[in-house]
Amino acid sequence: MALFLMKLRTPVSVLRFIDRYRGGRLERVALSVKSLLSDYSDVIVEGAKDMTKHPVRSSFLLAGITGTVYAYKTNPSYQSFQQALLHSSNDLLQLSNTIRNPTSDNHVQSLIGHMNDGTLRYTTLGVVSVVWTGDYDKNCNVYAAECQYLKPQWLSFHERVADVGFCGRWLVLNQKMADFDVNSEEFSL
Numbered sequence: 001m002a003l004f005l006m007k008l009r010t011p012v013s014v015l016r017f018i019d020r021y022r023g024g025r026l027e028r029v030a031l032s033v034k035s036l037l038s039d040y041s042d043v044i045v046e047g048a049k050d051m052t053k054h055p056v057r058s059s060f061l062l063a064g065i066t067g068t069v070y071a072y073k074t075n076p077s078y079q080s081f082q083q084a085l086l087h088s089s090n091d092l093l094q095l096s097n098t099i100r101n102p103t104s105d106n107h108v109q110s111l112i113g114h115m116n117d118g119t120l121r122y123t124t125l126g127v128v129s130v131v132w133t134g135d136y137d138k139n140c141n142v143y144a145a146e147c148q149y150l151k152p153q154w155l156s157f158h159e160r161v162a163d164v165g166f167c168g169r170w171l172v173l174n175q176k177m178a179d180f181d182v183n184s185e186e187f188s189l
Helices: 002-013 025-053 055-073 078-093 102-117 154-159 171-176
Strands: 120-124 128-133 161-166
Touching (some): 078 128, 078 161, 078 171, 102 120, 102 161, 154 161, 161 171
Antiparallel strands (some): 120 128, 128 161
8 A cells, every 4th residue: 555655756756847837827836736746645645644643533434424425416306296195196196095194195295285385495514404484585675584584493493304314215205114005993993
C-alpha cells in the first residue's frame, strides 16, 4: 500500500519546465497543483496508517459513512411518494369493502384528499424525506394562510407529519398497508 502511495508522488515531481515558461502563470498553477496533490497524498498515507493502527474504529467509521451515502443516494422523492400512494390506492380498490382493512383505507383516502387539495407538502433533509400536511394550498392568498400568527406552531409539527421516507421506502405508508387485505372487524361477528 505504501509503495502505491509513493508512486502517486513521482509523476507530479517529474514536471520540468522549459526556460521560457519559468516564473509564469503556468508554472505557478503547476506548483499549486503539485502542492495540493502532495497534501492529499500525505492525508491518504496518514489515513492508511491510522486505519491499520485502529481497525475497529476505522471499520465503524467507514460503515457509518457508507450507510449515510447509501441513505442519501436512495432518499425517496415526492414523485416516488405519489407513485407509492397511487399503488396503495389501486391495491385497496381491487378489494371488496368487506375485506378491506379500514385503517389502511382511511389513511390512504386521507392522503389522497390532501394531495387533491394541494395541502400535501414535501421536505427533504438529505438522508430522510418528510411528507406533511398544511392548512392551505401553496397558491392560496387568503389572510389566514398568510398571517404568521395563524400558522402552525413548531411544537405541533409532529401531528402534521403524514409519512417519512428513508432508504427508498415510505415507512408510514408501508406500515399502514401491511395487512391491507385483512379486515379485523370481519372476524369479530
